[in-house]
Amino acid sequence: MIRLHLDNESLRSIRLALSPLWETLGSLALFARYRGAVPSPYASWMHYARRSVQPEVMGPLLDLTRRQEAAFLKRAYAYIPDPSRTTLSAELNFLRQDGNTPGEEQLVDLLEQYWHGAIGPYWNSIRTSLEEEVLFRARTLAVGGPEAMLAELGGRVHWQRPTLTAPYHLDLTRSVARAQLVLIPSVFSGGTRMFTVNEPTIAMSYQARASGFLPLVADTKSDEESKDRLALLIGTGRARIMRALEMPKTTTAVAQSLGLAKSTVSQHLAVLTSAELVWRQRLGGRVFYQLDHSGFALLEQLGD
Incomplete structure (x- = not known):
């Protein structure tokens, strides 16, 4: 007490x-x-x-x-x-x-x-x-x-x-x-x-x-995400990151655009790169990521 x-x-x-x-x-x-x-x-x-x-x-x-x-x-x-x-x-x-x-x-x-x-x-x-x-x-x-x-x-x-x-x-x-x-x-x-x-x-x-008596109702966005086939396959976080990589971006840029922690984005990018869905290219002092051919194909099939 x-x-x-x-x-x-x-x-x-x-x-x-x-x-x-x-x-x-x-x-x-x-x-x-x-x-x-x-x-x-x-x-x-x-x-x-x-x-x-x-x-x-x-x-x-x-x-x-x-x-x-x-x-x-x-x-x-x-x-x-x-x-x-x-x-x-x-x-x-x-x-x-x-x-x-x-x-x-x-x-x-x-x-x-x-x-x-x-x-x-x-x-x-x-x-x-x-x-x-x-x-x-x-x-x-x-x-x-x-x-x-x-x-x-x-x-x-x-x-x-x-x-x-x-x-x-x-x-x-x-x-x-x-x-x-x-x-x-x-x-x-x-x-x-x-x-x-x-x-x-x-x-x-x-x-x-x-x-x-509060009815904890999820936002409409959450309902839409539950129908997201790409998110169901690879997870919501990685699906969001794949959609953000149609143009080359750094880890920092992806994190800022999605409102995620940079370390969280780095972990997801490591998995996506290992799966050959994303390619990694160093230019000067910065590292850029973009969807690979297989990543674009997966996004085209399941991303809508």
Whole structure:
């Protein structure tokens, strides 16, 4: 149980923020907790995610999530969400500023691949729900004040002046004086409650109102991709890269055009080159990639 004793100044400084990273970690915690069936409303989402995220991505991430030994994951759990960082890439890039080892950079790539498979197709639905939640709470905060807003949070979060209590896997009691409390609404709060302190800021997740009945509907783009024969054959990431290589491009150019990590693109290009679907040519200090004859033929047959 978390018990936060808030002074008046801390009450007046409460704010709300969204965090794609916290949603990602919460959803991973659901996988780590439930090896089989999961409670509503996550069942259809988890069924989709299990089919969409490759085992070589999911396996290491779940192992690290359960052990919580990776330094980068520790930094991620200690991260304080900020309204200036509204995408997963922005949050991961902020955490990268501390400097990563090659192993940690690989973990970042795994998180990004997991996001694109499990969260990205649903993000419009999730983000809309969370933005509505923030607007609703902000109105209560402006009209009724912070205590009225805290009293209505629900999700087993309770306010009785001066103490805010919430379920947690550890027993924590803390006096919060002249500090800022950041509340993060979460759709995937069923996985874990996020809580972190970085003086003078404290951040805590809570269950968004829509979480109990939110229909996690995948974007139309995801439905189209499920009919993509090329993606079914070689994977969505490699199919996207093949379509980007009708003209020669460097790894950096492909990564920027598709919004993927450069290391992820490099791994896919290595496989496509080995399969002789893509050729590789060094010109000066740069390496260019383009579809080979067999790659063009495959794209012509299955790419529409």
